[in-house]
Amino acid sequence: MTAITRDEVAHLAKLARLDLSGAELDHYAGQLAVILQSVARIGEVAADDIPPTSHPVPVENVFRDDIAMPGLDRAEVLAAAPATEDHRFRVPRILDEEEA
Amino acid sequence: MTVAAADLIRQPASVLAAAISAGEVSSVEVTKAHLARIAEVDERVHAFLQVTAEAALESAQVVDAKRKTGAKLGSLAGVPIAVKDVLTMRGVPTTCGSKILEGWCPPYDSTVVSRLRAADMVILGKTNMDEFAMGSSTEHSAYGPTHNPWDLARIPGGSGGGSAAALAAFETPLSIGTDTGGSIRQPAAVTGTVGVKPTYGGVSRYGLVALASSLDQAGPCARSVLDAALLHSVIAGHDPRDSTSINAPVPDVVAAANRGDVRGLRIGLVKELSGEGYQAGVLQRFNEAVELLQGLGAEVVEVSCPHFDYALGAYYLILPSEASSNLARFDGMRYGLRVGDDGSNSVEQVMSLSREAGFGAEVKRRIMLGTYALSSGYYDAYYGQAQKVRTLITRDFNAAFEKADVLISPTAPTTAFKIGEKVDDPLAMYLNDIATIPVNLAGNCAMSLPVGLSPADGLPVGLQIMAPPMADDRLYLVGAALESALTDSWGHLLIEEVPDL
Numbered sequence: 001m002t003a004i005t006r007d008e009v010a011h012l013a014k015l016a017r018l019d020l021s022g023a024e025l026d027h028y029a030g031q032l033a034v035i036l037q038s039v040a041r042i043g044e045v046a047a048d049d050i051p052p053t054s055h056p057v058p059v060e061n062v063f064r065d066d067i068a069m070p071g072l073d074r075a076e077v078l079a080a081a082p083a084t085e086d087h088r089f090r091v092p093r094i095l096d097e098e099e100a
Numbered sequence: 101m102t103v104a105a106a107d108l109i110r111q112p113a114s115v116l117a118a119a120i121s122a123g124e125v126s127s128v129e130v131t132k133a134h135l136a137r138i139a140e141v142d143e144r145v146h147a148f149l150q151v152t153a154e155a156a157l158e159s160a161q162v163v164d165a166k167r168k169t170g171a172k173l174g175s176l177a178g179v180p181i182a183v184k185d186v187l188t189m190r191g192v193p194t195t196c197g198s199k200i201l202e203g204w205c206p207p208y209d210s211t212v213v214s215r216l217r218a219a220d221m222v223i224l225g226k227t228n229m230d231e232f233a234m235g236s237s238t239e240h241s242a243y244g245p246t247h248n249p250w251d252l253a254r255i256p257g258g259s260g261g262g263s264a265a266a267l268a269a270f271e272t273p274l275s276i277g278t279d280t281g282g283s284i285r286q287p288a289a290v291t292g293t294v295g296v297k298p299t300y301g302g303v304s305r306y307g308l309v310a311l312a313s314s315l316d317q318a319g320p321c322a323r324s325v326l327d328a329a330l331l332h333s334v335i336a337g338h339d340p341r342d343s344t345s346i347n348a349p350v351p352d353v354v355a356a357a358n359r360g361d362v363r364g365l366r367i368g369l370v371k372e373l374s375g376e377g378y379q380a381g382v383l384q385r386f387n388e389a390v391e392l393l394q395g396l397g398a399e400v401v402e403v404s405c406p407h408f409d410y411a412l413g414a415y416y417l418i419l420p421s422e423a424s425s426n427l428a429r430f431d432g433m434r435y436g437l438r439v440g441d442d443g444s445n446s447v448e449q450v451m452s453l454s455r456e457a458g459f460g461a462e463v464k465r466r467i468m469l470g471t472y473a474l475s476s477g478y479y480d481a482y483y484g485q486a487q488k489v490r491t492l493i494t495r496d497f498n499a500a501f502e503k504a505d506v507l508i509s510p511t512a513p514t515t516a517f518k519i520g521e522k523v524d525d526p527l528a529m530y531l532n533d534i535a536t537i538p539v540n541l542a543g544n545c546a547m548s549l550p551v552g553l554s555p556a557d558g559l560p561v562g563l564q565i566m567a568p569p570m571a572d573d574r575l576y577l578v579g580a581a582l583e584s585a586l587t588d589s590w591g592h593l594l595i596e597e598v599p600d601l
Contacts, residue, residue, distance in 0.1 A: 015475070016468055043485060080205055
């Protein structure tokens with residue numbers, strides 16, 4: 001059930017935006033299978049009627065007073081960016097060649 | 101207090117604070133002594149990623165000047181502290197132990213750092229950690245491992261190995277850690293120091309770079325229970341900037357630490373957190389501590405938490421799932437490393453190239469594990485089932501706390517292992533957190549404190565105390581009583597036995 005192929009790892013890497021090398025794909029295929037096999041034990045627990053916990057402290061609709069507060073300093077934020085242009089973040093082209 | 105600089109670094113934070121406040125020593129003198137110690141030993145320990153010497157001396161001067169005017173000072177005013185590099189500090193590089201954030205200077209302070217500043221504390225710098233807090237040995241730092249002052253060939257625990265090693269090396273009297281599955285408590289255990297994971301929501305996560313948002317919690321690291329309590333009371337409390345922050349008074353941890361009493365208290369031994377997999381030397385020191393607690397007037401009962409056997413599995417599905425989502429923000433667009441932006445690559449290609457170059461092996465492993473657990477077809481069997489097991493673990497705790505006021509266990513199954521021993525064996529590494537993980541899943545609080553050296557290897561052993569949510573004061577009540585009985589028998593704190601560096 002928990003065998004994981006090199007192709008599956010390649011697919012996961014694509015979804016996770018990781019440009020893994022061939023050696024990494026081989027390495028992770030083995031390791032992920034071992035880890036998944038180990039964690040799959042939780043399937044033994046009969047828990048069909050048990051509600052899931054997503055969060056240890058149940059909270060909902062947390063509000064604060066509607067008071068204006070200063071935001072981050074724009075120059076300071078842009079100074080930490082890898083590339084800027086005209087006081088904005090500069091990003092690479094967002095469409096692939098065939099879509100452009 | 102007329103003490104030489106060499107003695108200043110060995111003083112508890114509580115003593116330093118009193119001496120600074122009484123004008124017997126200046127904060128500048130105390131800060132200089134610690135900076136000198138860092139300069140002397142950190143090349144070998146590598147607890148710090150960044151030492152902010154100039155800023156530290158400036159804050160120390162401000163505190164000294166403030167004291168002279170008679171202004172009211174905080175309980176730890178002028179006392180130096182080190183901060184784990186996962187909490188933002190304005191204008192100071194915050195890397196999370198990752199290449200992807202190398203040199204990144206955050207434009208804001210985390211709430212923890214703001215509170216340290218507001219309490220007139222002196223921040224010495226940022227401490228080393230496993231990349232994005234993923235690890236139990238600090239070997240997964242992109243900037244090289246931290247060494248355990250008890251034996252420099254061994255790991256200081258992780259992910260907060262830097263914060264724990266800095267204490268054991270007398271580079272700082274206090275530090276801040278964060279604990280997602282044991283990253284405060286396990287380093288405390290293997291370095292002979294004290295570490296507390298407060299109740300989830302007890303300390304603000306604002307500015308804490310998220311690993312797993314439903315598990316992460318910042319907390320105090322110290323060399324004694326009282327020092328941890330003093331720091332706990334500085335950083336804890338409601339913060340409107342964290343929607344999961346608990347809006348209730350902070351339990352009086354300092355009073356509890358000063359009182360230290362277990363008479364009439366019911367202490368539960370968790371059956372599932374002992375036995376197989378735990379080193380004999382660890383169990384021996386643990387069992388001796390249990391007898392000691394009994395001698396001090398505690399009633400010891402055995403409790404069973406059957407679903408704890410599944411905690412590791414649930415954790416290693418929930419954590420990677422949350423991490424894979426949280427770490428999606430590191431895409432090389434607004435901050436951090438960008439690779440391959442040559443005009444021909446698309447944004448998607450640049451993201452993949454940047455993340456491949458910027459993340460280390462363990463981070464990639466967990467991101468893919470989380471991506472797998474959350475993908476359609478597997479979601480119910482993995483992430484969904486793990487969340488249900490999480491509910492059952494919380495119910496186990498609730499039932500156990502009906503029978504006992506606090507629960508105890510060894511903090512970690514082994515003492516500090518050798519650097520390199522488990523670094524590419526993820527499952528062996530994950531087992532280090534087997535006793536600490538249940539608390540993160542349920543969101544309650546726990547402390548680790550030293551209970552002796554293992555007869556097998558002469559390395560520190562930690563005992564874990566667990567209490568219900570928002571009963572953090574009980575940790576200090578029990579911890580202080582045990583620490584005081586142990587120091588009476590040894591004649592000093594365990595940390596005094598650490599070899600000279």
